[in-house]
Amino acid sequence: MIIDCHGHYTTEPKDLHRFRKEQTEAVKNKSPLPSKASLKMSDDEIRETVEGAQLKLQRERGTDVTIFSPRASGMGHHIGDESVSLEWSQICNDLIARVISLYPKNFIGVCQLPQSPGVPPKNSIAELERCITKLGFVGCNLNPDPSGGYFNAPPLTDKWWYPIYEKLVELDVPAMIHVSGCCNPAQHTTGSYYLNADTMAFMQLIVSDLFKDFPTLKLIIPHGGGAVPFHWGRFRGIALNSGRPELDEIMKNNIFFDTCVYHQPGIDLLAKVVPTDNILFASEMVGAVKGIDPKSGHYFDDTKRYVENAAGLSAADKQKIFEGNAYRVYPRLKDTIARQAR
Amino acid sequence: MIIDCHGHYTTEPKDLHRFRKEQTEAVKNKSPLPSKASLKMSDDEIRETVEGAQLKLQRERGTDVTIFSPRASGMGHHIGDESVSLEWSQICNDLIARVISLYPKNFIGVCQLPQSPGVPPKNSIAELERCITKLGFVGCNLNPDPSGGYFNAPPLTDKWWYPIYEKLVELDVPAMIHVSGCCNPAQHTTGSYYLNADTMAFMQLIVSDLFKDFPTLKLIIPHGGGAVPFHWGRFRGIALNSGRPELDEIMKNNIFFDTCVYHQPGIDLLAKVVPTDNILFASEMVGAVKGIDPKSGHYFDDTKRYVENAAGLSAADKQKIFEGNAYRVYPRLKDTIARQAR
Numbered sequence: 001m002i003i004d005c006h007g008h009y010t011t012e013p014k015d016l017h018r019f020r021k022e023q024t025e026a027v028k029n030k031s032p033l034p035s036k037a038s039l040k041m042s043d044d045e046i047r048e049t050v051e052g053a054q055l056k057l058q059r060e061r062g063t064d065v066t067i068f069s070p071r072a073s074g075m076g077h078h079i080g081d082e083s084v085s086l087e088w089s090q091i092c093n094d095l096i097a098r099v100i101s102l103y104p105k106n107f108i109g110v111c112q113l114p115q116s117p118g119v120p121p122k123n124s125i126a127e128l129e130r131c132i133t134k135l136g137f138v139g140c141n142l143n144p145d146p147s148g149g150y151f152n153a154p155p156l157t158d159k160w161w162y163p164i165y166e167k168l169v170e171l172d173v174p175a176m177i178h179v180s181g182c183c184n185p186a187q188h189t190t191g192s193y194y195l196n197a198d199t200m201a202f203m204q205l206i207v208s209d210l211f212k213d214f215p216t217l218k219l220i221i222p223h224g225g226g227a228v229p230f231h232w233g234r235f236r237g238i239a240l241n242s243g244r245p246e247l248d249e250i251m252k253n254n255i256f257f258d259t260c261v262y263h264q265p266g267i268d269l270l271a272k273v274v275p276t277d278n279i280l281f282a283s284e285m286v287g288a289v290k291g292i293d294p295k296s297g298h299y300f301d302d303t304k305r306y307v308e309n310a311a312g313l314s315a316a317d318k319q320k321i322f323e324g325n326a327y328r329v330y331p332r333l334k335d336t337i338a339r340q341a342r
Numbered sequence: 343m344i345i346d347c348h349g350h351y352t353t354e355p356k357d358l359h360r361f362r363k364e365q366t367e368a369v370k371n372k373s374p375l376p377s378k379a380s381l382k383m384s385d386d387e388i389r390e391t392v393e394g395a396q397l398k399l400q401r402e403r404g405t406d407v408t409i410f411s412p413r414a415s416g417m418g419h420h421i422g423d424e425s426v427s428l429e430w431s432q433i434c435n436d437l438i439a440r441v442i443s444l445y446p447k448n449f450i451g452v453c454q455l456p457q458s459p460g461v462p463p464k465n466s467i468a469e470l471e472r473c474i475t476k477l478g479f480v481g482c483n484l485n486p487d488p489s490g491g492y493f494n495a496p497p498l499t500d501k502w503w504y505p506i507y508e509k510l511v512e513l514d515v516p517a518m519i520h521v522s523g524c525c526n527p528a529q530h531t532t533g534s535y536y537l538n539a540d541t542m543a544f545m546q547l548i549v550s551d552l553f554k555d556f557p558t559l560k561l562i563i564p565h566g567g568g569a570v571p572f573h574w575g576r577f578r579g580i581a582l583n584s585g586r587p588e589l590d591e592i593m594k595n596n597i598f599f600d601t602c603v604y605h606q607p608g609i610d611l612l613a614k615v616v617p618t619d620n621i622l623f624a625s626e627m628v629g630a631v632k633g634i635d636p637k638s639g640h641y642f643d644d645t646k647r648y649v650e651n652a653a654g655l656s657a658a659d660k661q662k663i664f665e666g667n668a669y670r671v672y673p674r675l676k677d678t679i680a681r682q683a684r
Contacts, residue, residue: 227569233605237631263575289579
């Protein structure tokens with residue numbers, strides 16, 4: 001079984017965009033918010049949005065299951081206040097649940113959280129709990145920068161975040177550290193901002209005692225770990241100079257990178273420096289980079305090809321990356337796949 | 343000849359730190375600023391600070407000349423106002439000139455600029471001009487985020503920056519895009535902040551028309567280009583999807599990466615994906631990562647070894663990286679080396 005641990009619902013029904021636009025305008029103009037009841041998204045329309053996109057690509061590329069969450073750039077935690085973020089998150093998470101109810105064999109749910117700048121992460125616990133226990137999701141996306149581009153939240157290792165980690169541990173689900181759309185003109189959402197947040201998060205974690213406090217907490221850093229594998233020696237050196245152990249040791253049961261790296265030499269490097277046990281297969285499709293690489297003739301985000309062709313990975317390594325590691329990182333995944341396949 | 347294009351004076355005389363500490367405290371307390379005349383740094387002391395560090399490492403590693411600028415993390419553009427930044431920059435640049443006057447065969451000067459948050463970059467022109475024409479420097483470090491960690495300056499492609507580019511072009515000198523010390527607790531100065539600024543800058547440049555407006559402007563993105571080579575496919579895909587040409591074409595005569603990447607697989611990747619013509623040898627010594635890699639037995643920042651051992655680089659490629667490209671990127675370099683060697 002090939003499990004893609006990083007997919008977003010980026011082909012949402014049109015009326016969702018209409019609603020969000022109205023919600024955003026209302027926030028800006030301090031006018032009445034649109035009604036949730038106004039949303040019109042039929043099952044047929046939802047089917048249409050995934051049949052020609054995620055499902056088609058799953059079939060073409062030969063992947064089986066996608067761990068699926070709302071569009072990351074759409075979370076927009078910086079838009080409006082906490083209540084706006086909560087309503088929007090509930091709508092987006094419920095929509096993921098509807099996609100799953102239509103295609104239970106193809107998608108497994110991960111939720112967005114109703115974060116908001118300056119609001120304690122503990123306020124996101126109720127929605128997290130609802131998504132895991134009521135909707136049957138297996139994890140969440142945690143935004144380390146609800147400001148949308150200014151990196152002004154406390155580091156992920158600050159006690160500010162501890163209540164949400166306690167709940168993650170209690171529910172036995174991991175978080176993918178994932179920022180949302182960037183409202184800072186200096187950073188490009190998918191080009192620099194996502195990667196910068198990944199690099200920032202890793203650096204925060206490796207010089208902290210977070211995993212002494214939460215030995216079973218599992219955090220996924222997407223997009224191959226940002227800049228980290230390319231600068232593995234830099235991060236190793238800084239860790240060792242700070243009296244920390246080797247990165248392999250620090251990452252061991254707690255930090256995982258995905259394979260959203262869109263060229264063969266990048267995946268080769270990832271496979272070479274990062275322990276195989278800490279790599280999860282993912283493509284981020286349909287996502288950050290659409291289109292076909294004119295040099296290879298294949299989709300940039302068809303990462304399965306790169307993993308299959310990666311220098312130095314044995315068949316057993318590939319099995320871990322494609323499937324085995326995912327069960328370890330998402331403890332609820334195996335049962336959820338079995339339940340949804342019934 | 344082996345030219346290291348990225349070295350900082352990170353072993354400054356003690357009294358410089360005393361002065362800066364007093365200056366910073368005075369800014370904080372709104373008390374009188376320390377006098378520049380109080381600074382006591384003898385030639386002997388300056389000799390001592392480099393003999394056991396940069397010069398020793400040049401000899402041991404077999405590099406010939408270092409393009410040398412004030413400590414990057416020490417620029418501290420967010421400290422105090424424009425006049426504080428100007429005085430501090432003049433002191434730091436004059437100190438580089440003194441090091442060069444003592445070791446003209448070993449060091450070539452690059453200046454820091456008296457930037458300050460919210461202050462137009464054009465206000466840095468006078469100090470740039472002084473350093474190039476009076477002190478004989480060959481380039482400058484340009485900080486894309488004078489806030490020290492919040493990335494809230496206009497993108498480098500904004501007209502805000504154009505006056506400084508006009509002067510760079512007129513003087514025929516390049517700028518290295520380099521942030522300073524980070525005052526944002528979410529980002530680690532040398533671990534994530536430097537790399538994030540590099541990645542941010544590259545992304546700004548590749549979707550802009552900056553080099554149509556300044557066809558001869560040369561910008562160096564240090565630390566191997568941040569996350570870019572590892573995510574070469576991602577950036578290629580985003581560029582092509584935005585109707586831009588291939589990255590090779592975009593970078594051609596305008597964007598250059600250095601080799602401050604502290605492990606062999608990283609340098610191998612850099613050499614594989616980035617055009618050889620756009621790579622400059624550099625070590626950032628004595629810099630971000632001190633100490634010896636316990637696995638290799640060599641200094642992390644001894645990047646000459648990695649370049650020498652890089653898979654797929656011919657002798658001609660290595661000559662370009664070690665020497666040839668530097669003359670192209672720093673048009674004043676050849677004459678300056680000759681003049682200082684007399």
